[in-house]
Amino acid sequence: MAEVPGLLVSAPSSGTGKTTVMLGLLRALAEDGLAMQPFKSGPDYIDPAFHHAACGRPSFNLDGWAMGPGLWQAIAGQAAGADICLAEGSMGLYDGVATRGQQGFGSSAETARAMGWPVVLVLDVGGQAQSAAATALGFRRYMPDLPFAGVILNRVASPRHERLTRLGMERAGLPVLGVLPRRGDLTLPERHLGLIQAAEHPDLEAAIAGYADFLRAHVDLGTIRAAAAGKPLPQDPPPLPRPPAQRIALARDAAFSFTYPHLLEGWRAAGAEILPFSPLADEAPAAEADLVWLPGGYPELHAGRLAEAEGFRTGLRHHAQTKPVHGECGGYMALGEALIDKDGTRHRMAGLLGLVTSYAARKFHLGYRRAVLCAPMAGFDAGTALRGHEFHYSTILEQPDAPLAAVSDADGAAVAETGSRRGRVTGTFFHLIAAEEAPASGPRRDCPTEEDRSPAETR
Known part of the structure; x- marks a missing residue:
């Protein structure tokens, strides 16, 4: 070794x-x-x-x-x-x-x-x-x-x-x-x-x-x-995570850039084709893509340009008619109905989900997340337990869609930011790190119902 x-x-x-x-x-x-x-x-x-x-x-x-x-x-x-x-x-x-x-x-x-x-x-x-x-x-x-x-x-x-x-x-x-x-x-x-x-x-x-x-x-x-010192490296290490699709249109610019490197390396190593595009340049995702993935980043700093990116929005909607779209954190916000910036200005987003988020009503969200999927997400079946991390300052004003997952923090306490789904479109506030390799200890919660969610999420 x-x-x-x-x-x-x-x-x-x-x-x-x-x-x-x-x-x-x-x-x-x-x-x-x-x-x-x-x-x-x-x-x-x-x-x-x-x-x-x-x-x-x-x-x-x-x-x-x-x-x-x-x-x-x-x-x-x-x-x-x-x-x-x-x-x-x-x-x-x-x-x-x-x-x-x-x-x-x-x-x-x-x-x-x-x-x-x-x-x-x-x-x-x-x-x-x-x-x-x-x-x-x-x-x-x-x-x-x-x-x-x-x-x-x-x-x-x-x-x-x-x-x-x-x-x-x-x-x-x-x-x-x-x-x-x-x-x-x-x-x-x-x-x-x-x-x-x-x-x-x-x-x-x-x-x-x-x-x-x-x-x-x-x-x-x-x-x-x-x-410098260290233990021997594994001689035949397992593969990195497999890709959620063969051809992945990946948003990549100043507004969308936060994806864990081991995921991208694993996708490429398994033969997936990464097709980058820039929403800020009003580029539509590649028509031949099997999946559109919108990473996190800083959409709140570019909300005005995203609101004007009609080519990006039209291409995204066309893709979602037949193939999956997923967004995490900033990408999730961009899939929603609107994003309100820190000055209180409301900007139109893609409208593939009903999510409305605000940076004027600023709230700090930070910590590990464990999510058990209520429905399939690109690359993962319903019931899969995912691990990730959430870090943002936005507040949900409206979230009328079905929850994507039962989400808890590192100590097992329920988290209100459940993600959401509509048709082939899914989104989460946490950045995906890994699927669990074996069932972990701790409570396994049922998927949230309308009664479980706060008024701000459902109105």
Whole structure:
């Protein structure tokens, strides 16, 4: 069995600089001639595109809550042929959900332990010195069997600050892998779902090159390379998820871009033909497509252009007369009757579902989702249990169609956003990660009825 050593870049919390470190390390090590395989721990669908831009290899998510062992092995197998794996954690190192999923609770620490990747802990030491060692030591000892490479000190204010902070780390017996001076320009642009999309960055190549130069100047790359370790990869990994159709018309532009990379890779590997089209350019889906798939993204930022895209809307409606259409999150909103933007302006959408959503009535929705299908969805039979993740700020004002699934959160509590179906058209607010490989523990709810749904969903 092949072994590709790796590291997992994590931090005590979000906002500490781990994405900057991740991108800088990927590019710097790739410039040194190493074939880098990036991964993202957890259900993030924005960061993998930045990873790809940094090192030239597609990045894949690993998620212990949503993924069974077969899919995990299939994704880990994508590292074959690489020299080093580098994974980016989500949130804080030990953050996950309270109820166990298919393999775990979804924390980055679980990913590192499962893969045998030592943790590089990025610490924002602003406002403290020796005390930072107590934080690092707590993270090191919280899970004693977690492999640990050392720390990178970020946002160091001065040579004196560095000297004091290093003293604390030496006393705690923690290796310091790098010291990053405070710089205000080492941030990536953000919007309400986190980072902007990689394709939207005004000068992504220059930014990543700058991160690499910064990391090369302030981090011991040789020591970091030497710290990489890992467990053997599966010799004959299972295949990635199969495609829901042979020819898939996939919406792909600034409004629709959030699809998990392992799904697209699995579809292509199984011989499916991906036919991209741009609703924002008023392109209709390919007439020969067997399925139209509208991913999530930022339709709320482009609602006016989508409302004017008559060619896209006509082609979509024509397709739905005889063949399936599916949308997730932003794609689901675009299939609805209308979308109301943050200023309260109502924009006409495709009208294939009765859904009306609003960003003026803003509400935060975030978390894992388990959905048992009440009816078939493209590629899946009724009764199939799916796992995914929901992340948006919209509110349902109207949802008159039949529910698509009985949906619950990670702890098994019912979720009102059930998705919907009408004819051959289906939609969900969660982004699909995987179908369950075996029945999972926890309640299996009946499909919602009209009485179960809130007034806002049915009026």
